[in-house]
Amino acid sequence: MEAAAAAAAAPEERRREEEEEAEWAWSWGAGTDGQLGNGGFDDHHLPQPLLLPTRCRGRVSLVAGGGAHAIALTSDGEVFTWGRGTHGQLGHGNLDSIPHPKFVKFLENHKVTCVSAGWNHSGFATDSGKLFMCGDGSFGQLGTGDNHSRNLPFEVAYFTARHIEKLALGMRHSLVLLKDNSVYGFGSARRGQVGKCASRNEKSHNVPRLIDGFSDFKIVNIYANGDHSAALDEYGHLYIWGRALIGEHDNDQPCVVLPSLSISQVALGWHHALILSAGELFTIGVYRHQNCDLPAPRNVVGQQSNTSGASSSHDGSSSLSATKKIPCIDGEQVLQIASGTEHSAFVTDKGTVFTWGWGEHGQLGLGDTSDQVVPQRVNIAVSSGPRGVYCGSGFTVAVDLD
Amino acid sequence: MSAYDEVEIEDMEWNAELKAYTYPCPCGDLFQITLEDLRLGEEIARCPSCSLFLTVVYNAEDFADAKEPPHKPGPSPVAVA
Numbered sequence: 001m002e003a004a005a006a007a008a009a010a011p012e013e014r015r016r017e018e019e020e021e022a023e024w025a026w027s028w029g030a031g032t033d034g035q036l037g038n039g040g041f042d043d044h045h046l047p048q049p050l051l052l053p054t055r056c057r058g059r060v061s062l063v064a065g066g067g068a069h070a071i072a073l074t075s076d077g078e079v080f081t082w083g084r085g086t087h088g089q090l091g092h093g094n095l096d097s098i099p100h101p102k103f104v105k106f107l108e109n110h111k112v113t114c115v116s117a118g119w120n121h122s123g124f125a126t127d128s129g130k131l132f133m134c135g136d137g138s139f140g141q142l143g144t145g146d147n148h149s150r151n152l153p154f155e156v157a158y159f160t161a162r163h164i165e166k167l168a169l170g171m172r173h174s175l176v177l178l179k180d181n182s183v184y185g186f187g188s189a190r191r192g193q194v195g196k197c198a199s200r201n202e203k204s205h206n207v208p209r210l211i212d213g214f215s216d217f218k219i220v221n222i223y224a225n226g227d228h229s230a231a232l233d234e235y236g237h238l239y240i241w242g243r244a245l246i247g248e249h250d251n252d253q254p255c256v257v258l259p260s261l262s263i264s265q266v267a268l269g270w271h272h273a274l275i276l277s278a279g280e281l282f283t284i285g286v287y288r289h290q291n292c293d294l295p296a297p298r299n300v301v302g303q304q305s306n307t308s309g310a311s312s313s314h315d316g317s318s319s320l321s322a323t324k325k326i327p328c329i330d331g332e333q334v335l336q337i338a339s340g341t342e343h344s345a346f347v348t349d350k351g352t353v354f355t356w357g358w359g360e361h362g363q364l365g366l367g368d369t370s371d372q373v374v375p376q377r378v379n380i381a382v383s384s385g386p387r388g389v390y391c392g393s394g395f396t397v398a399v400d401l402d
Numbered sequence: 403m404s405a406y407d408e409v410e411i412e413d414m415e416w417n418a419e420l421k422a423y424t425y426p427c428p429c430g431d432l433f434q435i436t437l438e439d440l441r442l443g444e445e446i447a448r449c450p451s452c453s454l455f456l457t458v459v460y461n462a463e464d465f466a467d468a469k470e471p472p473h474k475p476g477p478s479p480v481a482v483a
Contacts, residue, residue, distance in 0.1 A: 030429050030430045030451070033430065067426060068430035171426055190413060341429075360429065360452050360453060361451075361452065394428065
């Protein structure tokens, strides 16, 4: 009888316990710098629990993945970082790499609204429009007017009187979008990724510079990865500049691509971009690691810094010809997209996560190290609410958002 | 399999600890080529963590007798709070 009573009382309690213990954040892929945030320093080919504190459950609004570190932002404006810390990119005041998410105490008195992670640098924008940066500054990518690295978030004085809305960090460069609709870039300028250079000898800028060449429409988002830069305006026009995604010519001026599409989301890799338009998913460029049969072009890399006149290769027709449509998933709509260096991911309205591309470190989460040409379903628990998917260079993160 | 990418030596960073020029690898680690490799005319930089490799573009004469990296390495990452 006692046993039966206990069993009758249990379901409620058991359900509560199950809810508390149920997994809600995962990571997989390259892990040797602790970037999986699962407590270890190993690669994993299947989703692992990401050790974000339980109090963050349902409050994560974004995870930014860098070269081998990651930043989680909550809806209350709290920031957690983990992974490689060798250049101070975790913002904890030291150079330690840590294999679990850690609260960035320095920012506790700020409400952070946007974060981004570059190869070895990190950026944070606050609700009051301030910009803080930390990590590797050797290419001027912290925008502080010098080339020092910093291990605590450092306010970028250049923007003190301005209001930062968004930021996007690439391998060695940084972009910011201001409330007044202007876009600034700083860091490596070698491939045109921070806009026009005053002279060809300028390889980087450690002071932010205005990037012009946009129409007057409101810019709603900016993107950076590798040596690529992009911006999206309110009408779904996509601007791309920096290292060539199509053809061989870099472009130091924003240039509209795929003008016939109304684009809602963009994700950049190192040699490809994902584009979501009216529920259809496209890629431009290629996964370079799969491009095995083509002979590598020789002795052209340095000469490409002469990027003027490259726009002819970026008109609508030729860029469309380099565009590939990704097959639809039957009965599911793509809600959100993400890209690592050489792999891609999306999450559907059913909460299913799909991955494809380079798989050598298990970054596809499919249990092996194979590459995949078309999106494959990742086996994680079915989600009852919205789910986000995010990529770092060689790893992937999925989080239930509420 | 061919090279993942082609990079000029001046876009690589001198890493005193590894005694090698390095460049980010898409896996998160670094492609590496040592001064000794360059002296011997090697033009492949490998990543210790994965199968990818880079072709390095450089002028062999710059490295023929080099004991120190002839290209000025960037400032070493000094952490400033």
